[in-house]
Amino acid sequence: MAEEIVFYTNPMSRGRIVRWMLEEVGQPYRAVVLDYGTTMKAPDYLALNPMGKVPTITHGEVTVSECAAICAYLADAFPQAGLAPALDDPMRGPYLRWMFFAAGPVEAAVTARSLGLLAPADKAGMVGYGTFDTVIDTLETAVSGGPYILGERFSAADVYVGSQIAWGLQFKSIPERPAFAPYAARITAREAAVRARALDDALISAA
Structure with missing residues (x-):
């Protein structure tokens, strides 16, 4: 294209x-x-x-x-x-799952907690994220199985999910877990990530 x-x-x-x-x-x-x-x-x-x-x-x-x-x-x-498994690749399912898990439950739970608006325990079933602790436990599972979310294969899911984790650790909106910091450090050291940060940081400096 x-x-x-x-x-x-x-x-x-x-x-x-x-x-x-x-x-x-x-x-x-x-x-x-x-x-x-x-x-x-x-x-x-x-x-x-x-x-x-x-x-x-x-x-x-x-x-x-x-x-x-x-x-x-x-x-x-x-x-x-x-950066994405093909439609007939069995890894397409996990790829989509984790990408949109971060866009849905993770984003909602982290934002709610930061604003002091988490659903009370007796209403947890009414919100898509359930409980904050369950979301964080599940997020840790996503990045604990290998160097990347899809094991040995880096994908767009790492860009999106990894950004959520890296920002959450930086701003302390996501609690530290043994798998989080090494994973975030690994993916944000990629050449493309370093180039992207440099471009955006230069725009901030020039403002």
Whole structure:
């Protein structure tokens, strides 16, 4: 697919996850940096993402928002990067499971806990994450079976899930577990991750 990838972001946002994913994919892209409260809320951008948030990408006539969806899309759009199991690969199931487990229960539970809004024990069955401790136990399982979520194979799931873990450890919104810090250090040392951080940090420094 030769269509241009346009990446709408802000270096102080979840766009950092997608920047890393784009660097892993290795395809040319054009970054458009938007500002909170101004260009993110402009009519032309709201036509792409009515939430007025970043990141969003366009790829030809395709528009995708939400970090996990963007990571999944890019992995499938550029299979030569080897970042997603094929549809007939048995690892496709675990790949999708952990990607969207992080986008759903992990994100919801970590945010709720940070805001002091976790569901009480007698209401845990009403929320998708159940309990915070169960989510963290399950997340630890995801990264304990090998160097990567899919064992020996790095994938887009590591970009997304790994970003959640790395940020959670940095901001102490995810408790330390024996598997978390080594896993986060391993994946964030990848060349693409280092390049992505450098690009976003330079934008912050120049602001």
